[in-house]
Amino acid sequence: MAKTSVYKFGGASVKDGSAVRNLAEILRNRLRKNMVIVVSAMGKTTNALESILAKKLSGEDFSLNCTILKEFHQDICQELFPAGHPVFAHLDNLFLQLNNDLEKKLSRDNYDEFYDRIVSYGEVISSRIVAEYLCYQELIILWQDAREVIHTDSDFRFAKIDWEKTRKSCQSSWKPLLANFPILTQGFIGSDPKGRTTTLGREGSDFTAAILATSLDAASVTIWKDVPGVLNADPKLFPNTRKFDELGYREAAEMTYFGASVIHPKTIKPLANAGIPLFVKSFLDPEAPGTKIHEHASVHHVPTIVLKKDQILVSFKVTDFTFIEEKHIHSVYEKLQSLKLRVNMLQLSAISISIVIDTQLFKLDQLISKLRDEFEIRYNEGLELLTILHQQEEEIPSLLEGYEVLLEQASRNTFQVVRRKN
Incomplete structure (x- = not known):
């Protein structure tokens, strides 16, 4: 039996x-049995759901936000499907469920659990629309709920x-299905032992692709992005970027550790352990080669720039x-x-500890x-953390x-600076 391949399509x-439509065209000549398609929420849906949660938490009316979000998805469906297509009933039903969940009590104490239940709707709605459209285009695919296999x-x-x-779940539930059909599912979500929805961290759909690939012994993972591959800097922020034709797992992991947004940080490790290559390709130019991340890539020393925004610098000074x-x-x-906060940068002095963390x-x-x-604490918000790997002094x-x-x-290999605009 041919090995599984996993494709992941992000919000863009x-x-x-x-x-x-473009996604369907990419799949038209590529879709086959033994393929898993992972999709993210559409566009900025996750941000919109976070805004609804923020309004609910502060006691503000969020009904208009829900209406706008539903209309956004309805407009996409009206563009893709004829009137009366079953997708519109699916959409009504999912937004009804969302509104029912939003009626439940939210507090600071249950915020994280509530967040996961609400924000997961973005992926569920998106995957349902995409699956219906592929079937409407006579590309036969099975829609499956990722929460049934990602524990x-x-x-x-x-x-x-x-x-x-x-x-075990992937091998027993999905492997037999994949022998006959490709599967389309959601990124970012799973379920806990009680069956409650969980999420894997913001932008976690890449990680979903890696989880499914390793659990199904896949041949490869392909992440489809709006960039030509892995670049040495974000082209929206820095000019004259260069594309890597290939990267080793270690180099790619280092880039994601420091915040390179092209791949989720947890994606590389399971793939490296299983020896599964990762391809990063452009959905705008699907025939282009993109970047291959694998074990035997040649080492390079191209300066790589990673910028993380919305950072907080916190300093803890001993008082005695x-x-x-x-x-x-x-x-x-x-x-x-205990607060699930990750340190992006650490610096020690004789009497203080300084850390840089994401805004949450x-x-x-x-x-x-x-x-x-224990400490005298000071902090600065709204900062940027700039990391340069293989830095060249004259460019800093x-x-x-x-x-x-x-x-x-x-x-020797890394330069980091916390900065803010003058």
Whole structure:
């Protein structure tokens, strides 16, 4: 039996009617048995659902937001399907379920669980529309719910995979189906032991593709993006970018660790462990070669720039005139772990610990309240973290022009700076 291949299409590749048509054209000559298609929410749907949650949490009326979101999806369907097509009834039903879920009680205490239940609708709605359209185009495909095979713990918003259980489910439930049909499913979502919806972290659909690929012993994963492959910088932010024809797993993992947005950070490890190659290709130019990430890629030293926005610099200063010791670092990291906060940069001085973290709702307040008895705490919000891998000294000043530097550190292969606009 031929090995499975996994395709993943992100939000930009299903953002409107013409994008969905383009996806169908990409699949027209490629779709076959033993293929899994993973799709993200359409366009900026996840952001829209987060805005609805924010309004609900603050007690504001969010009904207009829900109406706008439903109309966005209805407009796409009207562009793709004839009047009276069953997809419109599916859509009405899913938005009815969403509105029922939004009527339930939300507080800071159950926010993460509530978030997962609500935000998952983006992927479910998107996958249903895409599957219906492919079938309407006579491309036969099975729609399957990813939550039935991707099993996680109950760590809502950052769920950890139960790899053994997930593999068993994929092999017993999906493998027999794939012998006869391709499967279309959702990225980003799973379910906990009680059957509650969980999510794998923002932009986690790439990770879904890697989970399914390793659990199904796939031959390859292809991520379809709006860029020609993996570039050495974001072309929207930096001029004269260069595409990598190939990358080793280690180099790709390093780039994603520092925040390169082209691939989700958790994607590389399971693929590397299983020796499954990852292709990053452009849905705007599907015949172009893109980038291949695999074990035997040649090493390069092209400077690579990664920019993370919405960063917070937090400094913890000891108050009793002692120096920073291991117990202080352990205390800070323990609280960070309990809040599921990841450190993007760390710097120690004799009397303080400085960390850079992503902006997340409530999390800074909670971190400060947990540590205010041990440290004097200061912070700056709205910052950018610039990381340059394989840096060339002469190029750094131009990247800092017009910015105030709040923190800086360098090693042989990495330069990092926390900056804000002057």
